[in-house]
Every structure is written in structure tokens, then in C-alpha cells.
Amino acid sequence: MSWTRKDLLAMRDLDAAEITLLIDTAASLQEIASREIKKVPALRGKTIVNLFYEASTRTRTSFEIAGKWLSADVINFSSSGSSTSKGESFVDTAKNIAAMSPDVVVVRHSSSGAAELLARELACGVVNAGDGAHEHPTQALLDLLTIREKKGHLEGLNVAIVGDIAHSRVARSNIHGMRKLGMTVTVAGPPTLIPPFVQELGVKVAYRLEDAIRDVDVIMMLRLQHERMMAAGLIPSLREYARYWGLTLDRLQAHARPDVLIMHPGPVNRGIELSPEVADGPYSLILDQVAKGVAVRMGVLFLLAGSKAGESA
Amino acid sequence: MSDAARLREKAQVLDEAALDRALTRIAHEILERNGGAKDLAFVGLRTRGVTLAQRLAAAIARIDGTTLPVGALDITLYRDDLGMRGVPVVRGTEIPFSIKGKAVILVDDVLFTGRTIRAALDAIIDLGRPQSVQLAILIDRGHRELPIRPDYIGKNLPTSRRETVAVRLKEHDGEDRVVIEEPTESEGAQT
Numbered sequence: 001m002s003w004t005r006k007d008l009l010a011m012r013d014l015d016a017a018e019i020t021l022l023i024d025t026a027a028s029l030q031e032i033a034s035r036e037i038k039k040v041p042a043l044r045g046k047t048i049v050n051l052f053y054e055a056s057t058r059t060r061t062s063f064e065i066a067g068k069w070l071s072a073d074v075i076n077f078s079s080s081g082s083s084t085s086k087g088e089s090f091v092d093t094a095k096n097i098a099a100m101s102p103d104v105v106v107v108r109h110s111s112s113g114a115a116e117l118l119a120r121e122l123a124c125g126v127v128n129a130g131d132g133a134h135e136h137p138t139q140a141l142l143d144l145l146t147i148r149e150k151k152g153h154l155e156g157l158n159v160a161i162v163g164d165i166a167h168s169r170v171a172r173s174n175i176h177g178m179r180k181l182g183m184t185v186t187v188a189g190p191p192t193l194i195p196p197f198v199q200e201l202g203v204k205v206a207y208r209l210e211d212a213i214r215d216v217d218v219i220m221m222l223r224l225q226h227e228r229m230m231a232a233g234l235i236p237s238l239r240e241y242a243r244y245w246g247l248t249l250d251r252l253q254a255h256a257r258p259d260v261l262i263m264h265p266g267p268v269n270r271g272i273e274l275s276p277e278v279a280d281g282p283y284s285l286i287l288d289q290v291a292k293g294v295a296v297r298m299g300v301l302f303l304l305a306g307s308k309a310g311e312s313a
Numbered sequence: 314m315s316d317a318a319r320l321r322e323k324a325q326v327l328d329e330a331a332l333d334r335a336l337t338r339i340a341h342e343i344l345e346r347n348g349g350a351k352d353l354a355f356v357g358l359r360t361r362g363v364t365l366a367q368r369l370a371a372a373i374a375r376i377d378g379t380t381l382p383v384g385a386l387d388i389t390l391y392r393d394d395l396g397m398r399g400v401p402v403v404r405g406t407e408i409p410f411s412i413k414g415k416a417v418i419l420v421d422d423v424l425f426t427g428r429t430i431r432a433a434l435d436a437i438i439d440l441g442r443p444q445s446v447q448l449a450i451l452i453d454r455g456h457r458e459l460p461i462r463p464d465y466i467g468k469n470l471p472t473s474r475r476e477t478v479a480v481r482l483k484e485h486d487g488e489d490r491v492v493i494e495e496p497t498e499s500e501g502a503q504t
Contacts, residue, residue, distance in 0.1 A: 002399045021402070028387065028405030037439050042390035070390075299403075302390075306400040 003303040007119040007126040010135040011176035019177055023145050026292070026299035032069055033294060043072035046103040046305045050076045051093070051118075052129070053109040058266055058290060059129050059138070063106050066297035072103070072305065090114065094121045103305045107131075125304035133167045139265055140173035142296040144181065146289050147218055150261055155182035160212040161203075162245065163222030163273055164193040164229070170265045171222060175201050188212030189222075189245065192234045209245055213256045220263045221247055221273045238272060248275040252283070261285050320477055320494040326452070326470055327491040335467035336365070339449055340372035342465050347416055350379035352444065354412060358421040358433055359387045359404050364484045365451055366420040384408030386419075391432035406436070413441040418465075422480040424450040427461035452491060454478050 001017050011019070032038055048067040052060050060076065067074035077097070090109070094117075097105060104125040107115050112132030119126040130136040148154050159178055165171050165187045178185050179202045187198060188206040198205060206212035213219050224245075229235045247262070262274075262283045270276050279286060327335065347353055350373055357366030363385040370381045385407045392401070419433055430448060437446060451467040456474060470493070472478060477494045481487075 002402070004399075025403050028403040029390075031406055035440065040390040040439065041435070042395060302403065303400050306395050 003307050005307075006124075006304070007115075007128075008137055008300055008304060009115050009119060009126065009128045011137045011140050011173040011180075012135065014137075014177075014180070016180045016182075019141070019144070019180060022141050022296070022299055022303065023148060025303060026141065026145050026296040027149070029298045029302070030292075030295040032298070033291070038069050039071055040069065041071045042302055043067070043070040043103075043305050046072040047101070048072045048074045048301060048305070049097055049100075049102045049105045050074065050078075050129075051097065051105055051107045052076070052078045053090075053107075053114070054130065056108055056129070058293060059108065062290070062293040063127075063129065063297045063301075066294050066301055069294070070298055070301060070305075072301065075102075091117070091121060094118050098122050098124070104301055125307075127300055127304065130169055132169065133172070134169055135173045135176075136169040136265075137173050137177075138293070138296055138300055139170050140177040141300070142289055142292040143170075143174055143220065143263060143265075144177055145292045145296055146263065146285050147261065149288075149292075150285065151217060154178075156184075157218065158184045158186070158216040159218045159220060160186045160188060160206070160216045161220045161222065162188045162209060162212055162247070164224055164234075165189050165198060165222070166193050166195045167225065167228070168222050171220075174220065175203055179203070186212050186216065190235060190241070193229075209247070209251065210255045213247075213252070213260070215257060216260065217257070218261045218263060219247065219256065220265075223265065223267065224269055224273050226269065226272065242272050246271070246273055246275060247278050249277045249281065252278060263289060266290070319497055321497050323476065323493045323495045325490060325492050326478070327468060329489040332451075332467075332489050332491060335451065336368050337372050339465045339467060340369050340376060343369070343418060343447075343449070344373065344377055346447075346464070350377045350381060352415050353381050353418060354410060354415040354443075355381055355383040355418050355420055356386050356408060356412070356433075356437065357383065358419070358429065359385055361480055361482055361485065362386075362419075362421040364482050365422060365449075366418070369418070369420060369449065382410040384410065384412075386433055386436055388429060388432040388436050391436045393428060393432065406440075408440060411441060412437065412443045414444050416445045416447065417443040418447050418449050420449045422451050423478045424448075424453045424461075424463055425456055425478075427457045427459035430461050431459050451480055452478050 001021050064074050106127045106129050108129040109131050112134035114131045115128035161171050186204040235241045263285050268279050355366040355370050357363030366383045370383050374380050387404045387406045389401050389403045447464040449465040450463040452470050453466045454470050454472040479492050481490045
């Protein structure tokens, strides 16, 4: 199995073998983080552009560190975004960047499909670092790697994804990835935040937190973008959301298995979707996820930038 | 690797007993040259170099009673031909001990152009400063493209470039044997 794609845009596009190759590559690259000299020459002379139209700490930083550890030159480009009229300026920017002949462009944008548009415009590799409510494939890959390291395998595991399923690119990417690897996924949240026909993705739906977390191996809590939710009238109040959907230690101990793992893509709203005792507790994998993020992004950059000559041959 | 199916065996170079004798001799040479097993460490190149390193360590344990550490090195990230023929699979480096101040015995199955060893030396140096690096090779088949020479050799084997040397080990291939392979006629004619 070798990597043949120019871009990494969506978990939905990948087959199980490709996902496994990405996870295996990331797993092999992890040891670089524990070295005294955290640098290998694999991508020497390659240029990676981080093109971020949306705020991000973890993702942008981890792509930057990943590129630097692989000896690539990493350039960060961020745009305030709000003042620019999206469509035109985005393609324009893309063309300007293409003129500087980068090897990989990492893009985050608030519009779904932005990465795909860029991939069509640019000859270089494009990595989707989150596009609107569509996909965030590297987050799903790092979640899968984190789970695999803790559980030893992925196939057959049961996962609950809880919160705002409708607007979550993390949920969408994870659902596609987990289903392809033979995992069982239950999504749960208030009915206003569960997209209609979500069952067609092959997931089960629960409308009570207690039902969702019973007997699962992993609980993935999503960030509630509360500013947006309240304005759109999707939830009545934060307090009500926290009461019904917040994961507290009491609830966890009453309904979940003792060996359950808790994940969250960050940033955590403490006291809303996760109580602090749970976020910082022994079940929590939140910081493992961040650490795996660098390894996963190294793997993705290595496979995309390393395969450039392969596609012309 | 994919054209392995189109190769056929030309001659056997080492059988199980000969392979074992070669490794035992190398183990003795390592001890002789280093005046014992003090501060030695093995680093095998993935995949078969690691297995050979483990066997050399076992041989030294039998002779000297010292258990030496064995690490595994993956040189994918240090290759000079990245992108020339697709992306190779990264299998990971596992060296769970410090190489600082150690005499590191680098172990691989076949020495050919020397490019793998060049990459391995870079990879080793990135992990720390060993006191020395020595190279142990089961088969030296010639055709060097870089100024690299082994310190310990199982067998010198003159080959032509179109031949392949296959080191088969029980752990991976179910048998201990070294053979020379050559392309079948149809394949050989066009190269």
C-alpha cells in the first residue's frame, strides 16, 4: 500500500487501507518527539504554506511544528477574513501562493468546500485543516491514532459522539473514518443539533446522554459553539444544555464503563460540555490528542510532499 | 519489491549452518576488536538487519555472558531518493537506550551501493554522539557508490548489478538461507 493522492481533503474520500497507512505513518513518526534533536531531513527543501482563514491555535501550531521537525520551510499566512469578500479573494490568494511554488498548502476556512476549491486551483498538495461544517480529516486521524494506542485496535470498538453533531466537522470526519474501520458510532445531542438523515452515515442516534454513553469504549464530547447556538435559537440556554448534555463525574460513574476513554477536540468549555473533574481526570485523553496531532500532521505532510514526484511518473 | 515474482533463484550462497557460522565468527570478531563487550550496542537496520543484530547479540551473550542492547533503525526519513519512486512506508525507529559514548555496531543484511549506510549514519548521529560506529554486514555484494566499507563481513559475494541477493531468515521467511536471484529471461532481455 502506498500513498497516491495529491491532497488530503476528506475522510469520506479515503478507503480503510489509506486511513490505516496514514495512522501507521504517524505512529512511526511519534518517536521524533522524544528525541533530543527533534529534526529529520525528510522534507528538506520543501515548502509548506499554512493558509488559515479561521482562528486556530492547536491545528496551525501543530502543522507548523510538524513541518519544521521534518525540515520543511513553513510559512504562515493568516487572514482576518471578515473584511474580504470570500470567493474572489480566496482564489486570488490561492493563485498568488501557487506562483511561489509551495509543495503543500494547508488550508482552514469557514466555508465548506474551500479546501477542495483550492485543490482544483493548485498543482501542489492541499491539506484540509477544517472547512466550515464539512470535514477536518487530520483531527479524525489523530483521534483514531489516540484510540488505537490506548485500546490496541480500532475494529469493533463502540464510540459515542456527543454534542452539536449538525455543525461539527470533527464529528463528520470521525464518523466517516470510524465507520470505514469497522467501529460502531452513536451520535447524541439535542434534536435541534442532530442533522436529519444522519443515520444514512451508518450511525445510531440517542437523544439522552445516559443512553449514548452506556457500554461504549470511547466518549467524544464536542465543543458547544454557544455564541452561535443561542443566537440561532438552537438551544434554550447554556444552563439547560449543561444539565442535560454536560458530562459530569457523577453521570460518567453512574452510566459509563469504568474503562471508558473521554476525548474532546478542544478548546473545552469547562462546566458546559465537560466538567473540570472529567476534563482533567484519569479517563481524559485530551492532552494525548494534542500530542498525537503533531505526529499525524508529520505523517500527512510526509506522504503528500514525499509523493510529489510519484504522481508525475 | 513488486518484481520479486519475476526473479528466479540462480545459486545458494549460504545455508542454515553456514549462516550461523558466519554470525558466530562476526560475534567473535566484534569482541576481539573491541576488547570485550563493554559499552557495545547493536543497531539493526529494518527489517532484516534488526533480526541479524538480535542474533549477533544472542551469540555474544553465549560467548561472553553479556547481554547487549539491540535497537531498530528505520532510515526512510534520511533517504536520498525520497520522491523518486513513490513514498516508502515509515516503520519507525526504536532505540530505547542512549547511544552516547557507545561503540555502535550497525547491522544490515546486504551491503550494496552504500547509500542505506550513509542514511543510517546520519540517522544515528541525530540520536546522539556515539564513541564509534562499526558496520557489520552479512553479505557484501560490491558496487559501492560511496566511500563506505564494512568492519565485519559474513561473506564477500561478487555479483552483477542485475542480480539480487535475498537474505531469508526464519523470523520473516521461514528459513535461514542466502540466495542469488536473477531476472527471468523476458525481463532480463530488456534491461
